[in-house]
Amino acid sequence: MSTKVVHVAVGVVENPAGEILISRRAAHQHQGNLWEFPGGKVEAGESVQHALARELLEEMNIEVTECAPLTVIEHAYPDKRVRLDVWQVTAFNGQAKGLEGQEWLWVARRELDAYPFPAGNVPILERLLAQQP
Numbered sequence: 366m367s368t369k370v371v372h373v374a375v376g377v378v379e380n381p382a383g384e385i386l387i388s389r390r391a392a393h394q395h396q397g398n399l400w401e402f403p404g405g406k407v408e409a410g411e412s413v414q415h416a417l418a419r420e421l422l423e424e425m426n427i428e429v430t431e432c433a434p435l436t437v438i439e440h441a442y443p444d445k446r447v448r449l450d451v452w453q454v455t456a457f458n459g460q461a462k463g464l465e466g467q468e469w470l471w472v473a474r475r476e477l478d479a480y481p482f483p484a485g486n487v488p489i490l491e492r493l494l495a496q497q498p
């Protein structure tokens with residue numbers, strides 16, 4: 366396996382109803398068919414916040430206006446290492462849309478564990494479930 370770590374900006378977008386935006390990875394992608402928090406790779410020379418804003422706009426039509434860092438997770442899949450740089454998006458403009466044809470949903474926090482996510486997401490899910498009132 367390559368020692369290169371893929372740096373990924375990941376957004377936990379919460380709407381005013383307290384629901385969280387998840388989308389489904391396409392079958393052909395890494396960790397295909399699993400659910401994810403929208404986001405994508407940080408490009409060379411790009412800040413994580415810029416990557417977060419760019420990916421959420423490109424994938425979900427969400428314009429980030431307020432965000433804060435939540436956690437950073439390093440995870441090694443059998444074929445790939447990732448650094449998930451996870452941000453909570455607390456304010457945004459735009460209606461969510463699956464601009465890449467992906468399935469997506471707003472889900473109540475307590476229901477997040479009903480959706481299969483990649484193994485690297487486990488610490489994110491634990492934090493979000495612990496945060497609920």
Ligand SMILES: Nc1nc2c([nH]c(=O)n2[C@@H]2O[C@H](COP(=O)(O)OP(=O)(O)OP(=O)(O)O)[C@@H](O)[C@H]2O)c(=O)[nH]1
Pocket residue numbers: 371373374375394395396400401402403404405406420445447449483485486
């Ligand atoms: N976006 C996103 N990626 C995740 C999550 N969890 C996780 O392990 N990943 C991994 O992070 C890596 C990068 O994500 P990505 O495929 O969204 O990257 P991208 O949008 O730039 O896609 P592209 O390479 O098709 O242009 C993938 O290997 C993916 O499996 C998650 O919750 N959200």
Ligand SMILES: [Mg+2]
Pocket residue numbers: 403404405406420424
């Ligand atoms: Mg992506």
